[in-house]
Amino acid sequence: MVSRVIPVDPFDLVVFGGTGDLARRKILPALFRRFQAGQMGESSRVIGAARSDMDAEAYRGFVRAAIEEFDPQAASDSAALEEFLGRLSYVALDAKGTAGWDKLAGEVSAGRIRAFYFSVGPGLFGDLAQRLHDYGMADHDSRIVVEKPFGRDLASARALNRGLAQHFQEHQIYRIDHYLGKETVQNLMAVRFGNMLFEPLWNSQYVDHIQITVAESVGVGGRGDYYDRAGAMRDMMQNHLMQLLCLIAMEPPAKFDPDAVRDEKLKVIRALDPVAPDNVVRGQYQAEGDKPDYCTQVENPDSRTESFVALKAHISNWRWAGTPFYLRTGKRLKDRASEIAVVFKEAPHSIFGAGAGRHRNILTIKLQPNEGIELGVTIKEPGPGGMRLIDVPLDMTFAEALGPDSADFPDAYERLIMDVIRGNQTLFMRGDEVEAAWAWTDPIIEGWEERGEAPQPYASGSAGPDDSLMLMHRDGRRWREIKP
Numbered sequence: 501m502v503s504r505v506i507p508v509d510p511f512d513l514v515v516f517g518g519t520g521d522l523a524r525r526k527i528l529p530a531l532f533r534r535f536q537a538g539q540m541g542e543s544s545r546v547i548g549a550a551r552s553d554m555d556a557e558a559y560r561g562f563v564r565a566a567i568e569e570f571d572p573q574a575a576s577d578s579a580a581l582e583e584f585l586g587r588l589s590y591v592a593l594d595a596k597g598t599a600g601w602d603k604l605a606g607e608v609s610a611g612r613i614r615a616f617y618f619s620v621g622p623g624l625f626g627d628l629a630q631r632l633h634d635y636g637m638a639d640h641d642s643r644i645v646v647e648k649p650f651g652r653d654l655a656s657a658r659a660l661n662r663g664l665a666q667h668f669q670e671h672q673i674y675r676i677d678h679y680l681g682k683e684t685v686q687n688l689m690a691v692r693f694g695n696m697l698f699e700p701l702w703n704s705q706y707v708d709h710i711q712i713t714v715a716e717s718v719g720v721g722g723r724g725d726y727y728d729r730a731g732a733m734r735d736m737m738q739n740h741l742m743q744l745l746c747l748i749a750m751e752p753p754a755k756f757d758p759d760a761v762r763d764e765k766l767k768v769i770r771a772l773d774p775v776a777p778d779n780v781v782r783g784q785y786q787a788e789g790d791k792p793d794y795c796t797q798v799e800n801p802d803s804r805t806e807s808f809v810a811l812k813a814h815i816s817n818w819r820w821a822g823t824p825f826y827l828r829t830g831k832r833l834k835d836r837a838s839e840i841a842v843v844f845k846e847a848p849h850s851i852f853g854a855g856a857g858r859h860r861n862i863l864t865i866k867l868q869p870n871e872g873i874e875l876g877v878t879i880k881e882p883g884p885g886g887m888r889l890i891d892v893p894l895d896m897t898f899a900e901a902l903g904p905d906s907a908d909f910p911d912a913y914e915r916l917i918m919d920v921i922r923g924n925q926t927l928f929m930r931g932d933e934v935e936a937a938w939a940w941t942d943p944i945i946e947g948w949e950e951r952g953e954a955p956q957p958y959a960s961g962s963a964g965p966d967d968s969l970m971l972m973h974r975d976g977r978r979w980r981e982i983k984p
Contacts, residue, residue, distance in 0.1 A: 518548025559590035682910030783808035788960035
């Protein structure tokens with residue numbers, strides 16, 4: 501099975517920060533794959549823009565090297581790569597000054613879709629928006645894409661929203677979270693609202709609890725300076741995990757429409773209870789073997805920034821009252837794995853007696869590294885000797901269920917960039933949604949800062965701090981084992 505390619509209208513895409521790490525690793529290879537798939541018409545173009553002093557030919561060499569490094573299989577199609585590189589140009593400019601902006605204004609075409617990808621730090625968002633306006637590029641056919649972090653607290657997020665709103669309307673602003681572009685994340689809505697099997701059970705009457713895990717086996721790497729200012733709560737919990745929580749908990753929208761979907765997500769965030777201090781655990785990884793500890797990697801021996809956070813949340817509405825949501829994310833954990841587990845309650849009465857043990861159904865949505873959906877069901881263990889029950893998985897790993905061509909499905913950045921060109925904001929965060937998420941997150945961060953709490957140490961390659969296990973154990977529950 502191969503994905504059906506839907507052509508998009510001709511466009512100019514300007515990538516600010518076009519020589520940066522995100523452009524090199526993700527954006528440019530994603531655009532090339534969409535070109536190979538036939539979604540970039542003959543007149544569509546990509547324009548890199550950055551401070552680096554280079555000409556268009558040098559930029560094409562930079563892009564070629566990036567694609568060869570990060571997607572060598574796609575780069576092996578040399579004819580397609582040469583044709584794609586022919587669509588590229590480059591403008592050296594100063595985001596805070598005037599140099600290069602006249603040239604950029606002459607490069608982009610009027611009367612067609614013009615998208616501007618802000619692959620830069622949020623401190624430059626306002627400057628870029630202002631100059632796009634000043635040089636006549638902020639018209640009704642224009643749209644901007646902004647990367648996280650969208651602020652570091654409620655006040656800064658509001659300031660960023662106000663700055664962008666001076667020159668762009670909300671329907672022109674695409675706040676990108678690549679997690680929402682994953683095939684399995686989108687399948688959450690298909691599973692919930694496309695199957696009568698699940699939706700009647702999707703509530704506190706039948707669901708015991710829900711676990712959301714985003715575990716990384718790597719450390720902070722070369723992001724130490726940024727990460728030590730952000731931490732796991734700002735970097736992952738406030739956006740990625742919050743979005744997963746919204747999708748798993750939201751009410752059915754009236755239709756699959758951008759604002760209808762985002763309205764329901766916003767309701768979830770606004771229904772979240774404040775989190776008590778004893779329902780939050782922070783951790784910081786320690787040295788293990790040849791792997792350095794967190795403080796060494798960020799070059800800050802006194803750092804009190806968390807590389808791990810786990811918490812228990814409650815949603816005060818009719819659907820979820822009394823059902824806990826356990827969320828955790830961290831670096832240098834046992835394995836790289838992201839999943840959502842919907843743990844259903846046990847049957848109210850077992851006809852098989854105490855010897856049959858305790859059993860419950862678990863629906864697991866696997867996000868990475870192997871995307872798929874698994875439903876655990878209870879069956880009789882084969883063989884003689886009485887009614888012995890065991891739990892077995894009904895597994896739909898995409899690569900197995902949909903065939904080898906499923907690997908050709910667009911990745912998150914491919915899908916989201918094409919959604920920008922189409923003008924589809926369903927998988928992008930709205931301004932009020934971002935602000936509501938910060939309004940819930942800020943008191944948690946302020947609380948541990950006021951208490952002067954240091955993060956708990958945990959061994960690299962473990963499941964996190966011991967207290968994160970107790971967060972579940974004291975409720976008579978267990979975290980699912982972290983595994984790919």
